[in-house]
Every structure is written in structure tokens, then in C-alpha cells.
Amino acid sequence: MLVSPEFRKQLEGYGLTTAEILYYRPDAPSLLQTYIWQDLDIFPDFPTLRRFLDFWTRKLDGPLHSVQVAHNRLIKPAEFVMRDGTYTIN
Template sequence: MQMSECEMLLKGYGLTTAEFYYRMPDYTNVLNTFIWQDYDTAPDHPRLFGFVEFWQGEIEGALHSVRFTHRKLVAPGEWRNMVGEFTLH
């Protein structure tokens, strides 16, 4: 069963964004880019490295380089249960 986005954030997942630079087989002088985003855990980044392995095995475009960043959006200590809500006019 897949976790919801909120559950992933509370378990320490963060948003990982990667920019892939690659060359197509027919146009080796042109450098292309591809943006990839997914929730992943640092510092191992299993989803990112799994995608890199998939790219190298299944896609013909040879990777030139990969640049990525990782940001935790919510830490477990930042989560609070809200008891009530006040509305001001």
C-alpha cells in the first residue's frame, strides 16, 4: 500500500528535484535537459538513484551529468494537532 503525501513528509521524506543533462544518439553535439521530481529520503536517495539506473539501462540518451537538490518540507517536530479554529471578519 502506498503512503499518502502527508505520511511521507512526516516519516522524513523530502522533495528531491534533479536536472539531467543528456545527449541524444543522433545529435551528440546538442545537450538536452530533463527535470525529475519525487519524494525521497536523504542522504541515500534510493528513488533518485533507481531512476538513474533505469535511465542508463532503458533510455538511449547518454547522461552527461545530473544536478539535484533535496528539501524537507515538514519535519516531524513541526507537526502540531490543531484543536480549534477562530475566524475573524
């Protein structure tokens, strides 16, 4: 059975990263526009997002205003909580 590259990344610690990028429109520099970027990346360094933003600043015309980042690991260690008592379910 083959495992997808995305699943392998998740096992290596990558998590779903979403960035809201605000940038100035090249044709109307006084206006801001939003771009949503999403990919698997590693917290807290975000190398994949940094490569994308480096590409943006080198190749695209719209200068960046700000970037907000949200991150969540999709595969986490199991969490167990010990409870006192015995419960009977009929």
C-alpha cells in the same frame, strides 16, 4: 479520514527532491538536453532518484552527462526561539 501516501512519506522523512539531468541527445550526440525530475526522496542516499537513474541507463538511449540535485524536507520539527523581554502591542 484517509491520509495520502505522499503525506505519510513526508512524515517518514522524505523530502521534495528535484534533479536537473543533462544528457546527450541520441540523434545528435554533440548536443545536451535537460530533463527535470521531481519526487519525494530521502536525503542523502536518494533511493528513488537512484532507481530512476538506473532505469534511465538501462532503458533509454540518451547517455547521462551530469545530474544536479536539490532537496528540501517539507515537514520539519518546529523551531522555537526564546526571546528576552516583554512586548506590548496596542
